[in-house]
Amino acid sequence: MAENKLFFEDVSEGDESPELSLEVTRTHIVKYAGAGGDFNPIHHDESFATAIGLPSVFAMGLMQGGYLARALTDWVGVGNIKLFKIRFTGQVWPGETIICKARVARKYEESGERRIECELSVVNQIGDNKISGTAVVALPVRG
Amino acid sequence: MVNESIVGMEFPPFEFLVERGKIKEFARALGDKNPVYEDEELAKSMGFRSTPAPPTYTASFLHHVPDENFLLNMMQEMGISVATSVHGESGFEYLAPIFAGDVLTVRVKVKDFYQKEGKRGGKMNFITVESTYTNQEGELVEKDRMLFIERESAA
Numbered sequence: 008m009a010e011n012k013l014f015f016e017d018v019s020e021g022d023e024s025p026e027l028s029l030e031v032t033r034t035h036i037v038k039y040a041g042a043g044g045d046f047n048p049i050h051h052d053e054s055f056a057t058a059i060g061l062p063s064v065f066a067m068g069l070m071q072g073g074y075l076a077r078a079l080t081d082w083v084g085v086g087n088i089k090l091f092k093i094r095f096t097g098q099v100w101p102g103e104t105i106i107c108k109a110r111v112a113r114k115y116e117e118s119g120e121r122r123i124e125c126e127l128s129v130v131n132q133i134g135d136n137k138i139s140g141t142a143v144v145a146l147p148v149r150g
Numbered sequence: 151m152v153n154e155s156i157v158g159m160e161f162p163p164f165e166f167l168v169e170r171g172k173i174k175e176f177a178r179a180l181g182d183k184n185p186v187y188e189d190e191e192l193a194k195s196m197g198f199r200s201t202p203a204p205p206t207y208t209a210s211f212l213h214h215v216p217d218e219n220f221l222l223n224m225m226q227e228m229g230i231s232v233a234t235s236v237h238g239e240s241g242f243e244y245l246a247p248i249f250a251g252d253v254l255t256v257r258v259k260v261k262d263f264y265q266k267e268g269k270r271g272g273k274m275n276f277i278t279v280e281s282t283y284t285n286q287e288g289e290l291v292e293k294d295r296m297l298f299i300e301r302e303s304a305a
Binding site for chain 1: 172175176178179180181182184186196197198199202204205206209210211212213236237238239240241242243244247
């Protein structure tokens with residue numbers, strides 16, 4: 008029960024997903040706040056954010072985390088991810104461009120499934136790291 | 151600052167109804183144009199029981215907490231200082247798929263605690279909070295973990 012998009016036979020260690028890139032605006036942040044339910048004013052209220060000494064509002068870590076998950080499902084298909092684990096290494100500010108991608112670190116079989124382990128990353132337009140992560144994906148076979 | 155006595159602390163469970171409209175809204179908020187999130191018939195034709203939830207969809211549990219200030223209250227109850235702590239990591243472990251129409255029971259508890267000396271001096275606490283999601287069939291479908299990092303205040 009999953010979207011068949013990427014097949015185990017077609018993947019090699021070192022392969023990279025297409026990059027998903029987005030110039031983050033306050034509108035993206037507000038849309039994600041509404042959908043995700045995180046109404047911490049630090050993410051949507053500019054006067055609150057500047058009053059506590061921040062340059063502006065900044066995105067929720069799980070917003071860029073969500074874009075990263077989308078980059079992964081766009082590539083491997085919906086319903087195939089077993090594990091998605093991310094570490095937030097830097098805040099994302101409006102005006103920054105985030106670049107999300109996955110890279111196959113390992114290809115193996117476990118528990119009767121054909122799996123890949125991916126290294127995940129989100130960086131900005133000048134290469135500053137925003138998220139490092141790992142995913143485990145079970146892939147279909149062409150048979 | 152908190153200490154290891156918080157490990158095992160549990161919070162009252164609550165229900166999370168997975169709504170089709172909220173799945174669509176969540177996917178759209180991430181610019182996800184995969185039609186599987188909007189077209190139930192298409193999802194079914196692909197073998198899904200109903201509209202599937204996107205991978206990080208359970209992060210929207212915040213819409214279903216019993217009290218709007220649940221997260222803040224939870225941190226206060228644990229004794230974590232909101233001013234000196236950050237959300238450092240998130241993990242999602244998928245055990246079975248989640249679909250529109252599912253009624254999930256969410257149980258949140260403190261899973262792990264450890265302390266380290268910070269690079270710039272002062273102690274740092276690492277607190278892992280685990281949320282488990284069980285569907286209406288009693289099947290454990292997902293385990294999420296959030297790591298909070300609390301720094302000793304400069305005072």
